[in-house]
Each structure stands twice: as C-alpha cells, then as structure tokens.
Amino acid sequence: MEHAPIRKPYAGLPSYYAATANRVTERPQLRGEERCDVAVVGAGFTGMSAALELAERGYSVIVVEGERVGWGASGRNGGQLVNGYSRQLSEVRKHYGAEAERQFGEIAREGSDIIRERVAKYGIECDLRDGNSIVGMHDAHMRFLRGRVEEWHRHGYTDVELLEGDAIRKVVNSDRYVGGYYDPRGGHMHSLNYVLGEAAAFEALGGRIFEQSRVTKVDRSARPVVHTAQGHIVANKVLVCGNAYLGDAAPDLSGRILPVSSQIIGTEILGKELLDELFPANAAVEDTRYIPDYYRRTADHRIIYGGGSVYGGIDPANITAKIMPQLLQTFPQLRNVKIDFVWAGNFALTMTRYPQVGRVSDSVYYSQGDSGHGVTTTQMLGRRLAEAIDGQLTKFDVFARLPYIPFVGGKLLRVPYCVIGSWYYGLRDKLGI
Known part of the structure; x- marks a missing residue:
C-alpha cells in the first residue's frame, strides 16, 4: 500500500x-x-x-x-x-x-x-511481510547460529534455513556477513x-x-x-x-526491570530498485552481537536502521552520529544518504x-x-x-x-553492572570469540 x-x-x-x-x-x-x-x-x-x-x-x-x-x-x-x-x-x-x-x-x-x-x-x-534473518560476522557467530538452527529443527521448526557464505546474500546483499539463518515465519511490519x-x-x-x-x-x-x-x-x-x-x-x-533505550534512524526514500538489490528477500535483518544492529526496508522504500543501547533509558545526545556508522559498515554505498527520521524508545530488560x-x-x-x-x-x-x-x-x-531474580547490585548499581557486561560481551564480539 x-x-x-x-x-x-x-x-x-x-x-x-x-x-x-x-x-x-x-x-x-x-x-x-x-x-x-x-x-x-x-x-x-x-x-x-x-x-x-x-x-x-x-x-x-x-x-x-x-x-x-x-x-x-x-x-x-x-x-x-x-x-x-x-x-x-x-x-x-x-x-x-x-x-x-x-x-x-x-x-x-x-x-x-x-x-x-x-x-x-x-x-x-x-x-506485514514474511521473513527475518539473523546474521553473523565471524566464525564464532556462525557456530552460535548453527546451534540455533539445530535447536529450531529439534523443536519441529524445520523450515528455518541455515545460510552460509554467499548464500546469505539471498537475504541481505552486504560484505559484512559470513552467514546466518532465515526464518520464513518471522517478518516485519x-x-x-x-x-x-x-x-x-x-x-x-x-x-x-x-x-x-x-x-x-x-x-x-x-x-x-x-x-x-x-x-x-x-x-x-x-x-x-x-x-x-x-x-x-x-x-x-x-x-x-531496567529501562533500556534503543535508537533508530530512517532514511529518505531510496527507491524500489536499490532496495531490491540490498534486500532481495524483503526480510528483516538482525545481527548476532550482544548489542545488535537491526534493520529492514519499508513499504515506501526507505531503510529503518536501529541499534545501540543505553541502560537506564537515557537517549544519547546525537542518535544519528551513533547509528549512521553502523549503517555505512553494512551498506557503504549509502554514504550520501539523507536521514529523514531519528528517534528512540525504551524497552524493559x-x-x-x-x-x-x-x-x-x-x-x-x-x-x-x-x-x-x-x-x-x-x-x-x-x-x-x-x-x-x-x-x-x-x-x-x-x-x-x-523465579524472579533481581539485578545484581540492586536498583542503585544495576546500570553500571549492565554497562560492564555489555563492554565484556562487546569485546568478545570484536575479537570473534
């Protein structure tokens, strides 16, 4: 529509x-x-x-x-x-x-x-559109994703498909990923x-x-x-x-619970031809990192690109400066793209x-x-x-x-505890372990 x-x-x-x-x-x-x-x-x-x-x-x-x-x-x-x-x-x-x-x-x-x-x-x-893909950036991510696919299959969801190497380009045409999986009963809206x-x-x-x-x-x-x-x-x-x-x-x-801010940017209209090239399956995409990027195309041919977390629910001063480098790592050909929308919201962790x-x-x-x-x-x-x-x-x-398990450090220290955890897992992501 x-x-x-x-x-x-x-x-x-x-x-x-x-x-x-x-x-x-x-x-x-x-x-x-x-x-x-x-x-x-x-x-x-x-x-x-x-x-x-x-x-x-x-x-x-x-x-x-x-x-x-x-x-x-x-x-x-x-x-x-x-x-x-x-x-x-x-x-x-x-x-x-x-x-x-x-x-x-x-x-x-x-x-x-x-x-x-x-x-x-x-x-x-x-x-509403069918299909989402979880993608990986290195071998450690792929070991995790193979395990996830085996897990889905063990529970009877055998239509979840492992995509290794260039097969992931059927979903997202980017040099950033070494594989992923595709769930036809995921989607976006x-x-x-x-x-x-x-x-x-x-x-x-x-x-x-x-x-x-x-x-x-x-x-x-x-x-x-x-x-x-x-x-x-x-x-x-x-x-x-x-x-x-x-x-x-x-x-x-x-x-x-702990409110956590996640930030999103929305591009200008990019056109169907370009987005068909970048998103051949018109699926939503999320990567496997501890703090993931997540993105998709819209019905009017934009890209919505999100990522980053701020524990405690406080938005960063410049959302575009935080998210745009991630978008360009995924799609470097969009370096001159105009951003029409910038926003954030809190989810409960x-x-x-x-x-x-x-x-x-x-x-x-x-x-x-x-x-x-x-x-x-x-x-x-x-x-x-x-x-x-x-x-x-x-x-x-x-x-x-x-059972209910409270945050380590209680209400006073839960934010620094989560920040330290995100640094640790973020380092593991960067080192590929």
Missing part, C-alpha cells in the same frame, strides 16, 4: 511510524468512575493483545493509557517479527529443565502467528499501525480505551480499583501491562532476559520485561493473560512459575 504524505506526527513523536500512522483516533480521558470485568493498564502491544483477546471472549474491558495508544515501545520499535525469546531454548533447559524447554519451544512462534491471524481477521493495514489496528478491532467489539490518563495507583483488593488523577475504574480483575513506561503505578513491578509474568494478588496480573523481543512475545503473553482471566492457567504458569 502507499502511505499518506508525511504529516504532523502522531502523538508528537518523531518516528517514521508516527509520521505515517493511519487510523489516528483521539480518545477521551478517564473522568469519574467506570466499572468493568477487566481493567488493563497500558495500551501497547501487551495490553492491547490481552484486551482484544478478552473482548473476543465476551468480557467487558477498559484499557487506560497514560499517553496515546502505542506511544511507548510498541510504536517505536524496529517492527521485526523475530520468533523465540531473548535467550535460546537450550538456556531454558539449562536453568529450568527439559520440560520447560519443551513448553517454551511449543509456543515459540505463537506470537507471530497471532499477528498474522489478527491482520487477516480484522483487515489491519500494517505492511509497521508497528504503530498494527497496534492501532488492534485498538480499533477491540473498540469494534465494545471495548473502551481512555488516553492521557496516567495510572497513579492500583488497589489490589478482591475488588481492585485503578486510579488516575481524574477518575478510577472498579474491576473484577486488573492486568498491569506498562512495561518500561509503567512508572509509579506499581513501583514493586517497575523496580524489577530483566536480569534473566526472560519475561516476568504472574500475579501480585488474586485479582491483579502482570506481564513485562520482554527484553528486546517484544513484538512477538507480547502478543503471545497477552493471550496468556487473557487465558488466565478465563481460568486457563496451564500456559500462563509456564512463565509465572519462573
């Missing part, structure tokens, strides 16, 4: 997504008292996935959002459907046993399947338009969304109450889905890199900390939350029973 001309960005955000958003709907603030079966805190990927699932099951649901739908990481990310988790399945087996690995593996692709189901069912226009489409589908089923209504407190009694500055919601159950932007609504939950899912009371559930794999994982975990409300706990408990 062709995008509308660039206009005033959605919700004042500077991203490519905000400038090309469709279905821009302003929703009211929460004022006074509202009642419902389930109140959802946060109108991002997790919250809207759960809310839509619950509305489909016949529940009365209200979503309350501090800014606008998709304002946080859900509307600012790389738009990549990367199946799996931030840790490989063999790590699940190592820490939690073979049965946990089997359960994690069984639903490792469910998030991307949910996205495809909803795009088809509700006619969501979000430029216009993230903000997807979550806006979920919101529209939810409202069509009778759901209600209140924007510009930051949650200040969640009472966790048997009949929980969600409070904002000008109103409150009395519900039977509450889902807390604020992730890196939860703030003070639930300090005990926000204190368990956990100490274990596995999502945190559970209950803080019999009536209040939460999901957070997708650790950089949120596009697909949030969709799957939104369904887990809805199933739990419906009394189906089997798959919910796969995640809920994982």
Whole structure:
C-alpha cells in the first residue's frame, strides 16, 4: 500500500511510524468512575493483545493509557517479527529443565502467528511481510547460529534455513556477513499501525480505551480499583501491562526491570530498485552481537536502521552520529544518504532476559520485561493473560512459575553492572570469540 504524505506526527513523536500512522483516533480521558470485568493498564502491544483477546471472549474491558495508544515501545520499535525469546531454548533447559524447554519451544512462534491471524481477521493495514534473518560476522557467530538452527529443527521448526557464505546474500546483499539463518515465519511490519489496528478491532467489539490518563495507583483488593488523577475504574480483575513506561503505578513491578533505550534512524526514500538489490528477500535483518544492529526496508522504500543501547533509558545526545556508522559498515554505498527520521524508545530488560509474568494478588496480573523481543512475545503473553482471566492457567504458569531474580547490585548499581557486561560481551564480539 502507499502511505499518506508525511504529516504532523502522531502523538508528537518523531518516528517514521508516527509520521505515517493511519487510523489516528483521539480518545477521551478517564473522568469519574467506570466499572468493568477487566481493567488493563497500558495500551501497547501487551495490553492491547490481552484486551482484544478478552473482548473476543465476551468480557467487558477498559484499557487506560497514560499517553496515546502505542506511544511507548510498541510504536517505536524496529517492527521485526523475530520468533523465540531473548535467550535460546537450550538456556531454558539449562536453568529450568527439559520440560520447560519443551513448553517454551511449543509456543515459540505463537506470537507471530497471532499477528498474522489478527491482520487477516480484522483487515489491519500494517505492511506485514514474511521473513527475518539473523546474521553473523565471524566464525564464532556462525557456530552460535548453527546451534540455533539445530535447536529450531529439534523443536519441529524445520523450515528455518541455515545460510552460509554467499548464500546469505539471498537475504541481505552486504560484505559484512559470513552467514546466518532465515526464518520464513518471522517478518516485519509497521508497528504503530498494527497496534492501532488492534485498538480499533477491540473498540469494534465494545471495548473502551481512555488516553492521557496516567495510572497513579492500583488497589489490589478482591475488588481492585485503578486510579488516575481524574477518575478510577472498579474491576473484577486488573492486568498491569506498562512495561518500561509503567512508572509509579506499581513501583514493586517497575523496580524489577531496567529501562533500556534503543535508537533508530530512517532514511529518505531510496527507491524500489536499490532496495531490491540490498534486500532481495524483503526480510528483516538482525545481527548476532550482544548489542545488535537491526534493520529492514519499508513499504515506501526507505531503510529503518536501529541499534545501540543505553541502560537506564537515557537517549544519547546525537542518535544519528551513533547509528549512521553502523549503517555505512553494512551498506557503504549509502554514504550520501539523507536521514529523514531519528528517534528512540525504551524497552524493559530483566536480569534473566526472560519475561516476568504472574500475579501480585488474586485479582491483579502482570506481564513485562520482554527484553528486546517484544513484538512477538507480547502478543503471545497477552493471550496468556487473557487465558488466565478465563481460568486457563496451564500456559500462563509456564512463565509465572519462573523465579524472579533481581539485578545484581540492586536498583542503585544495576546500570553500571549492565554497562560492564555489555563492554565484556562487546569485546568478545570484536575479537570473534
């Protein structure tokens, strides 16, 4: 599809997504008292996935959002459907046993399947495309990627294809890589338009969304109450889905994760011919480094290129200066390219890199900390939350029973601890070990 001309960005955000958003709907603030079966805190990927699932099951649901739908990481990310988790399945087996690995593996692709189901069912226009590739820069990366492909095949996902040497050029035409793998059930999309489409589908089923209504407190009694500055919601159950932007609504939950800023630039329109040469398979690409680059082409023939992390959620002073050298290492022929969009957003990191899912009371559930794999994982975990409300706990408990492990050094020292770790693993990447 062709995008509308660039206009005033959605919700004042500077991203490519905000400038090309469709279905821009302003929703009211929460004022006074509202009642419902389930109140959802946060109108991002997790919250809207759960809310839509619950509305489909016949529940009365209200979503309350501090800014606008998709304002946080859900509307600012790389738009990549990367199946799996931030840790490989063999790590699940190592820490939690073979049965946990089997359960994690069984639903490792469910998030991307949910996205495809909803795009088809509700006619969501979000430029969804199939395929993503994880690429390596040296032999150590390729040893890791061969292991990942073997792991995918062991869990029955035999369509994941190892691409060694020049075979990787079928996906990305760059001298930077020595191979990778291709997952046809990965993909990429216009993230903000997807979550806006979920919101529209939810409202069509009778759901209600209140924007510009930051949650200040969640009472966790048997009949929980969600409070904002000008109103409150009395519900039977509450889902807390604020992730890196939860703030003070639930300090005990926000204190368990670390906000991490990731930065992205968007080029000028480069044209179909050039992008067909650089991205022959029109797949999303992510490299294997500890702090990876991730990039893709857009429907209007630009490149969105992201990478870099700042622990603590503080954006660097010059995002273009940080990301542009990486883009030019990948595609040196773009040295004179103009950058039209520059933005950043925070994702929620956990100490274990596995999502945190559970209950803080019999009536209040939460999901957070997708650790950089949120596009697909949030969709799957939104369904887990809805199933739990419906009394189906089997798959919910796969995640809920994982032990919580706090960051080394606590809240005061978690940032320097993570910075030291990133230096160490970054050095290993540079040395090829």
